[in-house]
Amino acid sequence: MSETRRYLQHIELEEITKPSTEWLSIPSQLHDLTAKAFETLYTCYGENTNQNPADKQITERLIDDALSPIAKRIYEGKQTPEGQRAYSRGRLFSTSLSSLDTEMRGVIQEQASMAALMIYQIDRLIDLQKAGSIESILDVFADLSNLHGELTRSEEYECVMADAEWEVVNQASKRAKLRHKETNQNKIKALAEWEKTGHNYSSMAAFATQRRKAYDVKERTLYDWIRGHCRQKL
Incomplete structure (x- = not known):
């Protein structure tokens, strides 16, 4: 049984994987973040969804594979006082960072893992919204915002490095x-x-x-x- 089916309680992957399907399971305020997360996930694993839309089983496997390394870092982060506090408040990304040296933050996180964790946190936000847990919503949304920011910086850094590499080759x-x-x-x-x-x-x-x-x-x-x-x- 896919771990994704246990992790995701509200996001319907059939809506994500079928073109032109309305996202009824996801609040409209979260559509852009959700689209960004799935686009990054598919790109990292080489899935061209414009030519060959990924089906539900493929998407489940990608999320499972991407969550695996960051789940290990979350577990390690929980062993620190800082990480335990972050985890208790639902800030999973912050938990994953608490066990890392400061200089390693932002480079150790793989884009696919961050995208998968974004999807998981979006699903948790939907759950908390239905439960009316305002304080928890704020914590998870803050973590989600940090995730999105880190993912954006990672992609920008990748573009800068690609441009720099091209310039080196061009000059050579x-x-x-x-x-x-x-x-x-x-x-x-x-x-x-x-x-x-x-x-x-x-x-x-x-x-x-x-x-x-x-x-x-x-x-x-x-x-x-x-x-x-x-x-x-x-």
């Missing part, structure tokens, strides 16, 4: 092209010098040994240039 490509251009120019100059003064050297090897530094290449490279050039003339 430009430098490689520049070096290649400079090498070709040096080759042309070296061959021109050989044509003009090559008779002053005892051999191609001697020319390569004495003139390699002038063209910023290895001796073997310069020798191969000259030899190839001479063979083409035969």
